[in-house]
Amino acid sequence: MHIEVRGLNKQFGDFHAVRDVSFEIGKGQLIGLLGPSGGGKTSILRMLAGLETPSSGDIIFHGKRVNDLPPQERGIGFVFQNYALFKHMTVFDNVAFGLKVKKVAKDVIRERVMSLVELTGLKGFEHRYPHQLSGGQRQRVAFARALAPEPQLLLLDEPFAAIDAKIRTELRTWLKDMIERLGITSIFVTHDQDEAIEVADEIMIINKGRLEQKGTPWDIYKSPQTQFVASFIGESTIVDQVEQLKGFEEAKSWPGTKALIRPEYIEIGKRHEFRLASATVPGKVKHLHFRGSEWMVEVVVGDIKLITYRSLEKDVLQPGEDISVLIHRAYLFNDNDTWIMENK
């Protein structure tokens, strides 16, 4: 289903929870709504679902304004974080529920439920009750139940939050594959950036009720359009005064310019490891953390603390060791603008 939202606002009394949000979502896309707690993600989802009335703005499905349609007429499936399964019903009856409500013929229900049970890897579990399933299995029942009435839009609110870390990763991949295969437009809410980056075709960053940026995970990482997005996605250090960095001469003439430095913008090493030593600045190793595949290194340059990674193949550094630091690029921003600058 193609979705368009124009100028969406939601006020709870004096509190403005969603502010002038507009976006479009193409059919079959998997979108992650990402942002800090209280930013307005759930409120946006609930307005799309028809569970909350917008204070102003339009919600358009397939070119038709649906603001006044009740939830059951919007062609939507839901999955919530706490499964919300019917405890007294078997897996089969949970999945069949939406179809029974619609008074679908019994044999059609049976066929559809069994195909979803198979699709969600729950074959053989049809007669179990929710308490006889693992968290991951219960969440798959919730997906199957949401998919049974053949929704055109699937809304998922923190669908993986209640599941332990190991199964969560598996379930994410599984969900992404399944949604791709079925081609259902889907929107999921998360506050976990790794989850959004791994799963979503496009991410919408929501902060303080506003849509800060919408784009592919790579776009957002590589070209953040606001300071908030830059610091929310990926690891980084913010340097208050760009004068403290070597290179970046041009930026120094912009008053109030700050720099955001990502780990991969930095190269560190012993002095002899750099061919162009003139471009480096002296630094010191503060801490080293072994990460299995590489070292995470905390480095200090003057009073700036930076984080970077170093391959295991290179010479081992020691805490307290004097090193050279080369900052290749910086993400710069001031009150008016944001831009990326290479160290020249």
Ligand code: ATP
């Ligand atoms: P979280 O990740 O914590 O669920 P969120 O980004 O989904 O956060 P929302 O649940 O949309 O945020 O809430 C946005 C803001 O609106 C919050 O400050 C919340 O307290 C407020 N809010 C939500 N629902 C209501 C309500 N029914 N009445 C008053 N305020 C509300």
